[in-house]
Amino acid sequence: MVVNLDDGFQFLVRKASISSGVALAGYRDTYLRRRIDLRMKAVGIDNYPTYMKLLDKNPNELTEFLNAITVNVTEFMRDKTPFMFFRNEILPEIMERKKKSKSNMVRFWSAACSNGEEPYSISICSKEILPADWSISIYATDIDEDSLSRASKGIYSKEQLKNLDSSIIHKYFEHSGENFKVKSIPKLSIRFMRHDLTSEPPVSKYLDVVFCRNVMIYFNDKQKVKMLNDFYNSLSDDGYLIIGKSETLPEEIRDSFIPVNVRDKVFRKAL
Template sequence: MDGFASLLRSIERLVGFKCSNYKEDYIKRRILSRMRLTNTADYEAYHKYLLGNPQEIDPLRNALTINVTKFFRDPEVFEVLRREVLPDLARHKKTIRIWCAGCATGEEPYSIAILAHELTALRRDVNVTVYATDIDTGALQKAMAGIYDEKALENVDRRRLRKHFISRDDGTFEVRSHIRDFVKFRQHDLMSGVPIARYLDAVTCRNVTIYFTEKQKNELARLFYSALTADGYYIMGKTEYLGREVEHLFTPYNIAQKILRKAA
């Protein structure tokens, strides 16, 4: 029996992570990082270690689902959201609903919440809700705690830092409650085929699909299409793209920043 295939079956059973949805090279890199840390020489040895050491399940899950992120990652994208996307939505509706899919440890949904706070300070008749989801419950716990180090905040200017964060004695910063109130965190598997909500005005899913197979990327595009309201916005990662099978579902809005709109 192939050692790698056998290991993947155990990972799906023990960790609850569906490896077949992701590129094989990505899975192998993540497993190899755990093999180095556990001093296991090959897939068979690591498989045996995993089965004999239940405490390895959480570190492996974290390795498989890890996302490197920060507040206002790719600032130009958020500037378009601030100047164009959110004001456009506010012109047409009083309730704006945004899904931040694959939110990791929360930097992106809180960044959107800061923009929402700035919008609603000018438009008090508008209400914004950010649904933030991820498959990794450990990452969601960190997100809900809302405590970040200085490096995660390097794109946050001093005015926003003072206004929206509490400086803690240990050098970290805590998101203030008026920003937290915009965000609803929930565990969700993007591969479930079910959106977190319907009739959404925008979906952000950035730097997530780069790990998926082409088939899963296409299914995810269809999922977001079904979740968005007419002319809703879909914001992708800078290096991501739509497959040919699904590119007709969306029209470009800002090509440079990978912002699309739902096609009629």
């Protein structure tokens, strides 16, 4: 790729580095550009000099900017309790309901799945709770191809598995040098795909649960409403939406989702 060196990017990075004290020079330029471009898109700016003016004018934007750089931070069973609720309350409820309608199929979407920890967590919880003959299908999407490539490889360090019990690690991972690789069983149910939540239509319909955690914080209200409307349309009538613990639904879409668990930010589609 030919990069225009005069587009103000290097100057922006140097200045932001000095203002924030974060050594941005340590990051790859292609990575930084992608992250900064996403943040600029979220605030409706399409060039580096204009974005730098915003950084100068608005100190909060520097925080948002830094968040944008560390944007794909994620963990297995992130925040723990939403996944406990998924495993202990949502999955048994779905199972009972589906049994009544003679179905043994569940469908989930991990929207903005980053490096894969979230969809693998969903898969592991599902394998632990649902009968072995049930079909589990998980769409795992992200805008970032590098993240998706890491996710589909499914290789993690010991430190990255710190939230998982050793029995779960033993059951679902195998050694890969010094690291651990997801065994094929949970991997098989996951379909990794590139998808932009702010501009593309939803990946599927009749989903039982949509996880969309810790990405909405980077979006403006219009983008959030577009995305949440898409989730509404992609969920089955009894479907659940799980957002990040620090996230809230914008006022104008609040009626579309009924809170089920306020602490863990679990909602159900309103009919």
